[in-house]
Amino acid sequence: MENTKANWTLTQIGVVVSDVEKTIDRLSLLGIGPFNRLNLPPDRIEYFRGKEMAAEFDIRNTMLGNVQLELIEPLKGDSPHMEFLRTKGEGIQHVMYLVDDLSETVNALTAKGVEILLDARSPEGKGIVYVDLGAANIVFEIGEKPK
Numbered sequence: 001m002e003n004t005k006a007n008w009t010l011t012q013i014g015v016v017v018s019d020v021e022k023t024i025d026r027l028s029l030l031g032i033g034p035f036n037r038l039n040l041p042p043d044r045i046e047y048f049r050g051k052e053m054a055a056e057f058d059i060r061n062t063m064l065g066n067v068q069l070e071l072i073e074p075l076k077g078d079s080p081h082m083e084f085l086r087t088k089g090e091g092i093q094h095v096m097y098l099v100d101d102l103s104e105t106v107n108a109l110t111a112k113g114v115e116i117l118l119d120a121r122s123p124e125g126k127g128i129v130y131v132d133l134g135a136a137n138i139v140f141e142i143g144e145k146p147k
Helices: 022-029 080-088 102-111
Strands: 008-018 035-038 045-048 056-064 069-076 091-099 115-121 127-132 141-146
Touching: 008 080, 008 141, 022 056, 022 069, 069 080, 069 091, 080 091, 102 115, 102 127, 102 141
Parallel strands: 008 069, 091 141
Antiparallel strands: 008 091, 035 056, 045 115, 056 069, 115 127, 127 141
16 A cells, blocks of 8 residues: 555544534535535445444535534544543644545555544445554544545
C-alpha cells in the first residue's frame, strides 16, 4: 500500500453534536443544507475498541462542494461519538478518506501499530474503519472507493 495523498480522497467531515436539529437550524443561517437523514444498514456489524457495539445515532448529512458534512448526534450506547461528546464536547470528530482497498489499508496500518477505534462492515466486508493516530485529537474514517 502506498500512503500518499494521491490515493486517498477526502470525502467527509464528521461533526459530533448534542442536538442535531438545533445545529441544522444554526447552520441554515449560513445557507448550509438541506440535510438528509442517514439510516445505517441493519445488517452492519460494528466493533468499538474491539468489542461489539450497539449504539444509536441521529445522523444527517449535506454536501459542501465536493465534501460531505455529516452531523452525528449519539443517542445511546457506547461509541466513538458518545465518547467524543463526553470527553471533548461538540466538534469535528473525524475526517473521512476513501482508499482503493480498505482491507489492504487496514492491514498496513495495524502492522504499523495504528489503533482501529471502530470497525463497521456489512457481512460482505464493505464499510468503514476509524483509526486513531493519537495526534491532533482527530480520528480518520477510512472507506473503500466504489469500484
